[in-house]
Amino acid sequence: xxxxVATGVDGGSxxxxxxxxxxxxNLTKVYPGGTTAVDSITFDVKExxxxxxxxxxxxxxxxxxxxxxxLAKQTSGTVSVFGVDVSRSPERVRQMLGFVPQxxxxxxxxxxxxxxxxxxxLFYVNPDERKKRISEAxxxxxxxxxxxxxxxxxxxxxxxxxxxAQALVNRxxxxxxxxxxxxxxxxxxxxxxxxIKDLNRSFGTTIFVTTHDMMEADELCDxxxxxxxxxxxxxxxxxxxxxxxxxxxxxxxxxGTLPGTIPGELGTLVSAQQGELKILTDDGExxxxxxxxxxxxxxxxxxxxxxxxxxxxxxxMKYAKSGLQEGSFRDARSARRSISRHGR
Amino acid sequence: MSYPRRxxxxxxTIAEMEARKIRHDSxxxxxxxxxxxxxxxxxGEVFNNIRNLPIPGGFSYxxxxxxxxxxxxxxxxxxxxxxTIVWERDVGLLTKLLxxxxxxxxxxxxxxxxxxxxxxxxxVMIFALALIIxxxxxxxxxxxxxxFLVVVLFAMCFASLSMTLASFLKTRDRMMxxxxxxxxxxxxxxxxxxxxxxxxxxxxxxSRFNPLTYVVDAMRSMLLTGDYxxxxxxxxxxxxxxxxxxxxxxxxxxxxIE
Numbered sequence: 153x154x155x156x157v158a159t160g161v162d163g164g165s166x167x168x169x170x171x172x173x174x175x176x177x178n179l180t181k182v183y184p185g186g187t188t189a190v191d192s193i194t195f196d197v198k199e200x201x202x203x204x205x206x207x208x209x210x211x212x213x214x215x216x217x218x219x220x221x222x223l224a225k226q227t228s229g230t231v232s233v234f235g236v237d238v239s240r241s242p243e244r245v246r247q248m249l250g251f252v253p254q255x256x257x258x259x260x261x262x263x264x265x266x267x268x269x270x271x272x273x274l275f276y277v278n279p280d281e282r283k284k285r286i287s288e289a290x291x292x293x294x295x296x297x298x299x300x301x302x303x304x305x306x307x308x309x310x311x312x313x314x315x316x317a318q319a320l321v322n323r324x325x326x327x328x329x330x331x332x333x334x335x336x337x338x339x340x341x342x343x344x345x346x347x348i349k350d351l352n353r354s355f356g357t358t359i360f361v362t363t364h365d366m367m368e369a370d371e372l373c374d375x376x377x378x379x380x381x382x383x384x385x386x387x388x389x390x391x392x393x394x395x396x397x398x399x400x401x402x403x404x405x406x407x408g409t410l411p412g413t414i415p416g417e418l419g420t421l422v423s424a425q426q427g428e429l430k431i432l433t434d435d436g437e438x439x440x441x442x443x444x445x446x447x448x449x450x451x452x453x454x455x456x457x458x459x460x461x462x463x464x465x466x467x468x469m470k471y472a473k474s475g476l477q478e479g480s481f482r483d484a485r486s487a488r489r490s491i492s493r494h495g496r
Numbered sequence: 497m498s499y500p501r502r503x504x505x506x507x508x509t510i511a512e513m514e515a516r517k518i519r520h521d522s523x524x525x526x527x528x529x530x531x532x533x534x535x536x537x538x539x540g541e542v543f544n545n546i547r548n549l550p551i552p553g554g555f556s557y558x559x560x561x562x563x564x565x566x567x568x569x570x571x572x573x574x575x576x577x578x579x580t581i582v583w584e585r586d587v588g589l590l591t592k593l594l595x596x597x598x599x600x601x602x603x604x605x606x607x608x609x610x611x612x613x614x615x616x617x618x619x620v621m622i623f624a625l626a627l628i629i630x631x632x633x634x635x636x637x638x639x640x641x642x643x644f645l646v647v648v649l650f651a652m653c654f655a656s657l658s659m660t661l662a663s664f665l666k667t668r669d670r671m672m673x674x675x676x677x678x679x680x681x682x683x684x685x686x687x688x689x690x691x692x693x694x695x696x697x698x699x700x701x702x703s704r705f706n707p708l709t710y711v712v713d714a715m716r717s718m719l720l721t722g723d724y725x726x727x728x729x730x731x732x733x734x735x736x737x738x739x740x741x742x743x744x745x746x747x748x749x750x751x752x753i754e
Contacts, residue, residue, distance in 0.1 A: 253595075
């Protein structure tokens with residue numbers, strides 16, 4: 153398993169470092185029928201970060217991706233990728249980006265090797281490096297022994313890995329992944345997440361990912377934005393977002409006389425009823441021993457302590473309730489269908 | 497890399513992609529030779545016995561329809577390229593192709609070239625069949641090369657037309673329907689299997705606007721008569737319509753993914 157770290161990236165002559173990978177300004181898309189899919193959104197993605205765009209289906213995520221990747225024209229607003237305006241120089245922008253669409257998009261009638269070869273050629277990867285990169289990518293993604301098999305005989309997880317392998321061959325500065333792990337089993341999913349992280353770390357590839365899976369978003373993303381009904385509802389780091397829906401809550405079961413107040417450094421006492429204390433605190437794990445010590449010092453016997461922390465699910469439910477369930481179900485089904493189509 | 501180099505490079509890469517698929521599984525191509533074979537072996541042989549068909553130049557009926565059957569089979573191959581592109585849209589492949597830095601024109605030209613490659617295969621098979629059953633054609637190397645050139649242009653022309661239609665119709669079912677609706681009238685409204693002089697007046701007029709008529713005429717002049725007087729017009733008509741349809745398809749293609 154060896155990956156040569158890229159000294160330069162194909163295409164894109166802009167200077168790197170501290171630059172914005174994506175700058176979206178008042179971006180709007182109105183479809184001919186009059187539906188506003190994306191409603192004047194503004195956000196940035198910094199170079200080198202993993203940025204997640206979350207939201208229920210129909211929130212406008214895919215439309216947003218299509219506009220950034222030059223596949224659809226915006227109605228108004230501007231998008232630039234590493235400082236290049238997408239409407240003015242779409243081909244220059246496409247030279248810098250890789251795109252893994254939601255539906256499995258590898259070609260089942262070609263071998264794994266050929267899929268990588270053809271797309272490397274379409275990306276104008278230097279012919280002297282092409283072969284080496286392809287065999288490295290196949291090796292790294294555990295597909296080396298299946299490289300000469302037709303992709304339609306691959307499993308869904310292998311197809312997904314092959315798609316991400318394309319990014320390893322083409323080395324885009326910016327990689328888009330639309331629901332990368334949908335329809336995959338937990339093991340394949342874990343591998344895909346790990347490989348996305350590796351790609352980000354080894355090559356400094358900026359990654360833009362959309363997902364419904366909050367665990368995945370939490371694990372993967374440096375920053376994320378939640379989109380709902382064409383607007384960005386909130387954005388920030390996963391930590392910040394979780395803080396925004398409230399801190400950790402300690403529930404302490406005790407026997408004995410409960411204190412009416414607790415010292416401020418332990419947290420805020422939310423309720424104290426029937427031997428049960430609820431304490432709101434910033435860092436629940438650290439608070440557990442201190443709360444226990446404090447109560448025992450007051451002659452209160454602590455029977456159990458449980459900690460509940462807000463998850464991104466809570467954040468999601470707060471900012472993007474509508475349509476979530478229906479959306480994720482439909483997506484999973486269509487992804488599964490696309491896998492079975494390829495595996496004819 | 498300069499634009500023309502990227503354009504040509506990518507077009508050939510797309511064509512290579514198709515060629516590799518054919519190499520993995522060429523069943524479809526072989527199946528597609530059945531129909532022209534039947535036209536020559538059965539239809540051709542039976543109608544050969546009708547002596548009073550006014551065929552110009554004193555050729556036999558099988559000789560007369562061989563170029564027509566070739567043109568027809570290329571037409572059938574090419575017109576279904578729209579279905580392929582809709583299929584590729586459905587499986588996400590088109591999105592992937594359009595997100596590469598390759599120019600859209602290159603993708604259309606590449607697909608059209610791929611139709612040409614399939615057309616050449618049809619040509620080789622029909623020539624082989626003609627040799628086997630003893631249909632006398634002028635197998636002059638330059639003429640054969642000329643016929644292949646016409647085959648490639650013709651395939652490119654109708655593959656692009658089909659991709660343009662696909663950009664509007666957007667589903668495979670509709671493309672199947674339109675494919676049938678286009679190919680059959682074009683075929684019977686041309687000089688492919690009978691001389692235009694046999695047609696009723698109104699159909700004769702229509703056939704003058706049928707690109708298939710010009711293609712068959714060009715092939716016939718190279719394979720049978722050796723009379724090239726109509727050839728420049730035939731080729732010019734074909735080149736112009738190919739250029740128009742290729743341009744339309746590259747502008748319209750993105751409608752499929754919007």
